[in-house]
């Protein structure tokens with residue numbers, strides 16, 4: 538048994554060195570850069586959601602770390618939102634675990650005592666937009682990338698807590714339009730409505746994100762954390778008190794024929810678009 542141990546360890550080490558990590562963490566002096574790293578588009582499957590949750594939790598436990606920049610290893614895509622294949626033709630057990638992972642990741646990121654800035658170089662629809670909105674500030678690159686909650690365009694409905702976070706970020710009326718029409722906007726329009734704090738050329742996204750983070754970190758720590766909790770706890774508590782009900786609503790809704798056929802159509806359109814792009 539003891540003789541097997543080194544072999545087992547060597548195998549585990551080999552596996553760890555070859556399995557790409559879904560989230561890359563780079564520690565700087567007193568903050569970390571957390572890069573989403575699930576090719577090709579950082580779609581949020583259960584494992585990526587759990588990896589984000591664990592990454593934030595581990596940084597919260599590191600006494601040297603006071604803040605984080607949330608970013609992507611793919612400069613063209615921040616995150617494509619929830620992985621639609623998790624919701625299409627699902628197994629109910631996995632679907633339930635997937636939604637719990639989404640709830641947990643939202644609650645972790647929205648209420649973390651760390652100061653957080655989203656550095657958005659590329660597209661950020663739906664669940665990607667939620668991750669960004671959970672941060673204290675957002676910097677986005679000018680030009681092509683779009684951000685927004687586009688769920689209605691897919692024929693699905695965002696849960697109340699995604700709406701709440703958007704209302705807290707851009708107000709009720711703008712949310713009504715963005716959410717109802719499934720709008721996605723570029724960085725300039727995002728800045729006009731308060732969804733984005735800084736709209737800058739792509740090569741400046743990280744330096745400006747660092748500047749914003751340092752501004753948050755210049756505030757006395759306990760005052761900053763207590764104020765963040767004061768601003769956000771009520772919203773988070775609304776979900777915490779209804780976790781199971783929210784999950785059941787999601788599972789029931791997701792498993793309806795109407796939603797399944799909407800998701801099938803959307804996946805087919807994405808595939809067709811990808812094939813046309815590859816054929817060029």
Ligand SMILES: CCCCCCC/C=C/C(=O)SCCNC(=O)CCNC(=O)[C@H](O)C(C)(C)COP(=O)(O)OP(=O)(O)OC[C@H]1O[C@@H](n2cnc3c(N)ncnc32)[C@H](O)[C@@H]1OP(=O)(O)O
Pocket residue numbers: 577578580613614616617618619620621622624660662663664665687688691693694695696787790791796807808810811812814
């Ligand atoms: C059922 C109840 C639901 C309750 C609501 C829950 C709240 C929902 C939140 C969500 O996040 S739903 C997901 C919404 N996301 C989107 O609408 C984004 C869709 N994707 C895109 O618009 C584009 O892919 C992109 C992100 C702008 C990137 O474009 P690009 O041209 O660079 O790449 P593509 O060729 O389009 O895609 C590459 C590859 O990735 C697949 N893919 C893209 N997005 C997703 C996704 N969200 N989930 C799963 N897979 C995705 C795409 O099909 C291509 O696959 P292959 O053809 O290469 O296999």
